[in-house]
Amino acid sequence: MAKAVVALVAVHALKPTEIRRLLLADLDRSAGRLTIHRRYDRRIVYLDELSMKLLTE
Numbered sequence: 001m002a003k004a005v006v007a008l009v010a011v012h013a014l015k016p017t018e019i020r021r022l023l024l025a026d027l028d029r030s031a032g033r034l035t036i037h038r039r040y041d042r043r044i045v046y047l048d049e050l051s052m053k054l055l056t057e
Contacts, residue, residue: 004054008034012045027055 008014018036026035032052034045047055 004051004057007051007054008045011048011051014045029056 005019008019012034014036018038021037022034026037028035029052032047034047034055036043036045
C-alpha cells in the first residue's frame with residue numbers, strides 16, 4: 001500500500017489530508033478513476049496504469 005500512496009502523491013499530486021480521507025468506495029476500477037474529497041468539494045483523478053495496478057493489488 002505504501003507504493004500506492006507514493007504514486008498518488010508523486011504522480012497525481014495528492015495532499016496528505018486527501019490521502020487520509022480516501023475510502024475504498026472512492027476507487028472506481030471500471031472507469032480507472034479516484035474521487036478525492038476535499039473540505040468543500042471533490043475532484044476526480046483519472047489514474048494511470050501504474051497507479052491503478054498499485055491500488056488494486
